Amino acid sequence: MVTFDFMLPYYGDVRLMQDAVRSVLAQTDPDFRLVVIDDGKEPEVPGWFESLRDPRVTYLRNEQNLGITKNFQKCVYLSEADHVVIMGCDDLLHPHYLATVRGIIEANPGIGMVQPGVEVIDGEGKVAYGLADQTKRRLYAPQVDGRRVMGGEELATSVLRGNWLYFPSICWRGDALRKVNFRDDYSVIQDLALVVDLLEAGEQMVIDETETVFSYRRHAVSESSVQAFSGSRFTEAERYFNAVADRMDARGWTKAAKAARLHTASRLHAITMLPGALRRGNREGLRTLARHAFTSGRRAD
Template identity: 85%
Template sequence: MVTFDFMLPYYGDVRLMQDAVRSVLAQTDPDFRLVVIDDGKEPEVPGWFERLGDDRVHYTRNEQNLGITKNFQKCARLSEADYVVIMGCDDLLHPHYLETVRAVIGDHPGIGMVQPGVDVIDGEGRVTQGLADHTKKRLYAPQVQGRRVMGGEELAASVLRGNWLYFPSIAWRGEALREVNFRDDYSVIQDLALVVDLLESGERMVIDHSTTVFQYRRHAVSESSVQAFSGTRFAEAERYFAAVAARMDARGWPKAARAARFHSASRLHALTMLPGALRRGHREGARTLARHAFTSGQS
């Protein structure tokens, strides 16, 4: 029987993390391990996990803050199971998540990735669909009724055009995840980079929209957030798309290379952020956003 690890890299809101943990423990399929890697300092957290008294739960706190990428890398490294989920510490599983994903894997032995059905929720837990998720669904995600297997250049081109995946909901083949792991040089786009790296190594994905089993929490972007409008994430994106386009060309995947050079979803996202950056007086960020939105690597 396939075994599962739920890896939970944690930093932030204690209550939301506790809700995420409870959603794992409420699975109808009890055959799993939950590993929580705490990158924070909240004093009440270790005692709360100790009081759970569940042998399936393994909790550890980092001696020093690692940051998101290194904590993700640690999650992949410490995973042991045949399949691994690296869920967000504020996301929620439906009770039948594991049961559903295990059935998909049973029908597709050795599959590299499973993208199950996802609802998006807001900070209060209400199902919602903002502009970003509506765009994902209508413009970039493949139209799937039931299940579909994708891989190679087809899937690479699709996600490089617009990353419609919900990374924390994906079940990864553990051996492949541990071998490839997350790249050191990305802090925002590391999820897309991992998927493309796995596709290059020959892994495929089952997209299963037959039932919704995961709730992905999307918080509203604060208008006062300097980071949101600094343009830093888009500078990283430009660097990534240029590098991956060259790799796609070398691999003989021209459609994926073109998708990377144009990266239409990322440019559209930058365009939607530009007015807020201008209103907040982030001039350098606005220049970065404008460059990303209005230029591409298309020859």
């Protein structure tokens, strides 16, 4: 049995998905399985996978659209390997991603999560660090010179203050991932929830900055996107932060609880969305965004 599973939940742009698949097949380390779970209906996709004729690739199409969270959960259920990557269907692995991550795991036996080196690319594939990613790196991400192991309250506090992780690039220890899986009640913040759940279960993470092995695609938010400025994602975020703050308090992780109640990065993000909601005349979105930005987090003191 192979020791690595690349699980690819797919919905959306066919060309970008094909590029993502090619980046997996181009790995210098051939010991992997790629499982694509198609949650869409694009007619040419099944034939394209059949034409690959690569025994390492398994392609499955859902009979009905499951949505993001259910499809992510299905990826976890169908994973089998010792280590699992749930990559984005428009992201790119560098050829030595697997070889690099395998080396990190061998140097840190039993590690639950590996966050390797990441660059951010735009819709055209060009390296581009916008304001959100610069803020992640400069204000929220820990300063790592080489590699660092983090876990427990230290890492929980860090990611609850501002989620600087690049979820699709993370390699998970399979048994830990399958034991926890994604929560049913979140559709936007499920990646952060999964990491915190694993930290509560005693898992640790290696953060590696020795080399870049993953390209994370960041698409510009469309001004025409209703959901982007409705504030609905922040309603979910506030519900999560309130709940996890209580759990952190119960665990005695008081710094993590305070970070959750303040959720500084999430509130700043809401502030940056306010002008777009105002231009669209979205009054309900404005109220939701303003409430999240300016009135949440007061319990922190």
